[in-house]
Amino acid sequence: MANFDLFFQRLEERSRWTNEYLLQEKYLNRFAPLDIREAVTSYIKYGGKRLRPAILLFSCGAVGCDELRALPAAAAVEVFHTWTLVHDDIIDRDGTRRGQDTVHEQFRKLSLQRSKHPLSPSNAEHYGISVAILAGDVQHGWGISMMTELATERGVSPDLVIRLINILDTFVLNTLVEGELLDVQYSHLPVYEVSEEQVLDMLWRKTGALYQFCAEAGAMIGLNRFEPEHPYVQSLGRFCSLCGIAFQLQDDVLGIVGDEKVLGKPVGSDLREGKHTTIVSYAYSQANPAEKQWMERVLGKSDATYDEIRKVTEFFIHCGALDYTIQKAKKYIQEAVPLLNQLPETEYRQLMEAWAEFLIHRTF
Amino acid sequence: MANFDLFFQRLEERSRWTNEYLLQEKYLNRFAPLDIREAVTSYIKYGGKRLRPAILLFSCGAVGCDELRALPAAAAVEVFHTWTLVHDDIIDRDGTRRGQDTVHEQFRKLSLQRSKHPLSPSNAEHYGISVAILAGDVQHGWGISMMTELATERGVSPDLVIRLINILDTFVLNTLVEGELLDVQYSHLPVYEVSEEQVLDMLWRKTGALYQFCAEAGAMIGLNRFEPEHPYVQSLGRFCSLCGIAFQLQDDVLGIVGDEKVLGKPVGSDLREGKHTTIVSYAYSQANPAEKQWMERVLGKSDATYDEIRKVTEFFIHCGALDYTIQKAKKYIQEAVPLLNQLPETEYRQLMEAWAEFLIHRTF
Secondary structure, three states, X not given: OOOHHHHHHHHHHHHHHHHHHHOOHHHHOOOOOHHHHHHHHHHHHHOOOOHHHHHHHHHHHHOOOOHHHHHHHHHHHHHHHHHHHHHHHHHOOOOEEOOEEOHHXXXXXXXXXXXXXXXXXXXXXXXXXXXXXXXXXXXXXXXXXXXXXHHHHHOOOHHHHHHHHHHHHHHHHHHHHHHHXXXXXXXXXXXXXXXXXXXXXXXXXXXXXXXXXXXXHHHHHHHOOOOOOOHHHHHHHHHHHHHHHHHHHHHHHHHHHOOHHHHOOXXXXXXXXXXXXXXXXXXXXXXXXXXXXXXXXXXXXXXOOHHHHHHHHHHHHHOOHHHHHHHHHHHHHHHHHHHHHHOOOOHHHHHHHHHHHHHHHOOO | OOOHHHHHHHHHHHHHHHHHHHOOHHHHOOOOOHHHHHHHHHHHHHOOOOHHHHHHHHHHHHOXXXXXXXXXXXXXXXXXXXXXXXXXXXXXXXXXXXXXXXHHHHHHHHHHHOOOOOOOHHHHHHHHHHHHHHHHHHHXXXXXXXXXXXXXXXXXXXXXXXXXXXXXXXXHHHHHHHHHXXXXXXXXXXXXHOOHHHHHHHHHHHHHHHHHHHHHHHHHHXXXXXXXXXXXXXXXHHHHHHHHHHHHHHHHHHHHHOOHHXXXXXXXXXXXXXXXXXXXXXXXXXXXXXXXXXXXXXXXXXXXXHHHHHHHHHHHHHOOHHHHHHHHHHHHXXXXXXXXXXXXXXXXXXXXXXXXXXXXXXXX
16 A cells, blocks of 8 residues: 555645745736736635646656756646646636636626626626636746746756757647547537547546656656656656546546535536546446437436436446446556656655555545 | 838748748647647638738848748747737637638537537537637647747757747736736726726737837847847837837727728727727817717627718717827837837848838738
């Protein structure tokens, strides 16, 4: 069993470092007008697990370097992840995140309530979306600018920094966007038109690619040179890529049987949105023709009743679909962990193993 | 009188270089799925004047360097400008650009017309917006990644490249976003609540800042060092900043009296959107109480009739508001042009003078 006590202690420290780095006055003063300043920092202030910064810092430490050299990159990937959430929340029409309003929802409400010149409902909705689009754009730029601070403030080789920025803003960004748009496109298709393979590929794009970047960037910053073929970089990258898929599979599990209060989002929303998951594909493959018809009717039905959602959930449990996905996530982690053997034997190996185990045991 | 023949010839060459650089196969292959690939290149294929790349290249040439060293940056600023257009078009609810569909409009229509699984009207509208948000995000990353190519492919100092990326993704980006959101916020306010000073500040943010960057970046790439205080860099930056405001003033003039067919957007849309311009502020200051009331009623009225628009236009002409703004744009150019005297005497000085004159004489 992984050493979770040590892991949570280290995770919390790194979360604090990241938050302190992000909430520096010099950054906040850049953002104007006021609505943008609040929108840009909103999700960051909501908190979060900061798993991406942690794994980037651990990877830097794992190759024998002081983790603090990589801190601007850790903060950068967190903000980079955040802007994709802000834009995805518009696209997925989500009203809540971590139990609070999403950015577009927050500014929709605000513009309705202003004492001077409140907007009409349709203008307010559009204003909320406008602020969220622009806030995500600002966060994107902020993330990239923190990457430049690796060179200007932490002595990282400018050549390496340039390569990392290029990877982040092409390979990682394009992969994330492709994953998000595939997710949208799949949600408009019937269950039987999207294979499990397509779902897994989409999951990797939505999560695995950025996790892989965190590991590779952390390791190369630790080595202080652009060497993507280095065995440490390769094994850490592959480790994180696999863990990223497991993370997303666990997200799908929590979307069906998670605790609303802990997750901060209504359970059943994945089903009402018609989200394609490995749970859905497996359940469909196990269903008889009548059950198939019924699934096709309920999945993606935005006004599905509580009873309908409950019935689908029970079917997913009884046909083994939920367990199928839980086991699948475990297999990814089991494939990932041995890759850590290629790293020097330090505490970081334990931390990364615990990080991987946490991804599939977490309830939030 | 500026040498426009030479200017147009040089502009066309640089436009071709920029287009060829942007439409390289290696870039296009990065963008997926298909809707993203088409959305990302859509505005670039519509064409455009490429004034930003041209001034960046001229600035590089003006300090005595081969312009081609700066070509990736020229392509980068064009794409950077493009993503702001794609996102602004969603925010401004514009359906057409350069006489063709805006990105969100194009994909709204497409998703309605698919032979398999066409979307409902409200899903189609949301899908169009989703594709446009993601396409802009991809363009943003693409622009930054081309900046990195200055170092990896053109021998520009990595330190300079890092500084330029940082300026582009903080100062320039934040200024553009602030300008856009102020524009949105002002459009919900009555005419008398926004001063001419506020309008001019907003114009500088929306256009001046990026033009200033083009000049400074071009000059520093030419010098191959980060030296923002260098007299060439300073005078070119100030020159372009002033020209940028003049450019935007001319845009406002064309929004009132331009030719629809040449501009590719319906004349009167600025008035129907309630856009705050120096033309509007001046006209309001000249109006009697009855005219003021009538202006307040018509400006921002999205279904204003052709007759109402014509009447406002005539009032703007007769009260001198249109001429006021035309003269104001001229003054900016007159202040800008002498700054060129601080540069070495080369053909580039003539080209930049012609570029400045073109900004306020253009009809498109």
